[in-house]
Amino acid sequence: MRLINNIDFFQVNVVGGSSEYYFPQNVSWVGKKINSLVVVGSNGQNEVSPIDGSTPLLTLNELKDLYIDLVSAEDKELARNLHVDNVVYQNNYVYSVESVLSLNLCRFIFSDNYFNSGCFLVYVIYESEETTENNPVNSVTVELQLQANDEISIKEVIDEYMHVKTECVKGLISWNTEEPFYLTLRDENDTYTFNSVHSSLMRPQINKGSAQNTQIYPLLLNNKDVDMDNSFIRNATNSTINVTLSFYY
Amino acid sequence: MNNKLSGGKLVLVPIKNLGANKIPYVEDLRNRVIKFIDFYPATLLPDTDEEGVTDVTNMYLSITDVFGNEYLIKDMPLERFNYVDTLGVKQSIKNKISLQNSAVICQNASNIGKYVALVFWYDLPEFSARNRSNVTVADSITIPITNIIRYNSLPDEERMSGKRFRNLLLGTPNVTPDLKNALPLSKLQNVYITLRKGSYNVIENIPVILLYQLQMLTKIEFANIVFDLQSSYITVGGAGSAHFTDYVDKAVFFNFVYEK
Numbered sequence: 001m002r003l004i005n006n007i008d009f010f011q012v013n014v015v016g017g018s019s020e021y022y023f024p025q026n027v028s029w030v031g032k033k034i035n036s037l038v039v040v041g042s043n044g045q046n047e048v049s050p051i052d053g054s055t056p057l058l059t060l061n062e063l064k065d066l067y068i069d070l071v072s073a074e075d076k077e078l079a080r081n082l083h084v085d086n087v088v089y090q091n092n093y094v095y096s097v098e099s100v101l102s103l104n105l106c107r108f109i110f111s112d113n114y115f116n117s118g119c120f121l122v123y124v125i126y127e128s129e130e131t132t133e134n135n136p137v138n139s140v141t142v143e144l145q146l147q148a149n150d151e152i153s154i155k156e157v158i159d160e161y162m163h164v165k166t167e168c169v170k171g172l173i174s175w176n177t178e179e180p181f182y183l184t185l186r187d188e189n190d191t192y193t194f195n196s197v198h199s200s201l202m203r204p205q206i207n208k209g210s211a212q213n214t215q216i217y218p219l220l221l222n223n224k225d226v227d228m229d230n231s232f233i234r235n236a237t238n239s240t241i242n243v244t245l246s247f248y249y
Numbered sequence: 250m251n252n253k254l255s256g257g258k259l260v261l262v263p264i265k266n267l268g269a270n271k272i273p274y275v276e277d278l279r280n281r282v283i284k285f286i287d288f289y290p291a292t293l294l295p296d297t298d299e300e301g302v303t304d305v306t307n308m309y310l311s312i313t314d315v316f317g318n319e320y321l322i323k324d325m326p327l328e329r330f331n332y333v334d335t336l337g338v339k340q341s342i343k344n345k346i347s348l349q350n351s352a353v354i355c356q357n358a359s360n361i362g363k364y365v366a367l368v369f370w371y372d373l374p375e376f377s378a379r380n381r382s383n384v385t386v387a388d389s390i391t392i393p394i395t396n397i398i399r400y401n402s403l404p405d406e407e408r409m410s411g412k413r414f415r416n417l418l419l420g421t422p423n424v425t426p427d428l429k430n431a432l433p434l435s436k437l438q439n440v441y442i443t444l445r446k447g448s449y450n451v452i453e454n455i456p457v458i459l460l461y462q463l464q465m466l467t468k469i470e471f472a473n474i475v476f477d478l479q480s481s482y483i484t485v486g487g488a489g490s491a492h493f494t495d496y497v498d499k500a501v502f503f504n505f506v507y508e509k
Contacts, residue, residue: 083420
């Protein structure tokens, strides 16, 4: 398990006919050790970009011919044509990068000519800690409805549904994976701790068939300083969704 | 003992009768520590046109220790070894076993005359090693299928020669980076890989689909195994009975992860 210290994301806008997309360079994780990259596309729920609220996320099927080239800060090749299956959010063990990247040389490549426009999101988890600690055991699950493109502050959720001290929240799981949302956590200075983290990154791992075999890995926050008033959940789609979210403390 | 994989071998067990059907003797597995066993539900099998068992109802597996006088596993339902059901969570053996005293127990008459495909993952220290570095490199390899009755060699990628491999990740793109049409997941069920070092099969006839790790619940890790790409190959099961046009001129795509 990994305690998430830092997570950031960038959006790759795919333009019909172009097959090569380089990583952004003006980002907070330049020169940082990257633990892993997680690609998020739409699972078919007409999701839109958290940045402009309108660009559609490409579906996972549309991303089937996507590959990644990674180059380390020493200009050594770390990944050549790594298939998207190995970094997509459904993968329980996304590829470990564990290196500082030379961002101007890292890129996404489509092997097939792709003529639809849209975007996909890349979450960058960096300088986080591996842990063998057990998951937090106490949890409260809240269910709430969010209108299209609506948002609700975490404080409202907690005041209404929970009776635990807000600073104690250690992890999150989104159970309703077919109804996606974005989570943004900010501290009291409005600095982003988690910016628009897609709910698929907080999904449970469910073994096939038996409820008894359900395995739970919450997205573990590493004692982050979070101001719940300034933090919110935002609907990722343009239709009403039902959020089912567990807070672990 | 760790859970890293080093050697792997597909063993076909003929189901001749109801009751116990002995597992054939395999010299390469003699006195080896068997780490895990997977059952592979395939209709078409490598190097034979015999039919494989896919229905695991009323099928069981018993494994004895190396002396053949004590059961390590007795009458465990075969579905507990089925990678489709276990999602990669392998049944741990971690012992030397006696194959001749182990058996597949069949109480399902429809499986008589078919073969049970078992993958034995065994400890192979001669062709594996400890980690020297935490940093790995992922490289890609596209294996073209040129025929379905003989071996399809792996391309000899110079940059991967002499490397110590930590993982073999099967990919399922439509089009590979070198613009070949890749086999879809449904056809990959019938493709097997053999990785050789010198004249030894480090990995022998392993179904490639066992290396498709997208939704597995446990992580596969190989113990820095070594093999020669130019003498390794993939085969299509069914000894020619598979549909020719489904496979030929298509390709199998892997990302091989090796120690930096």
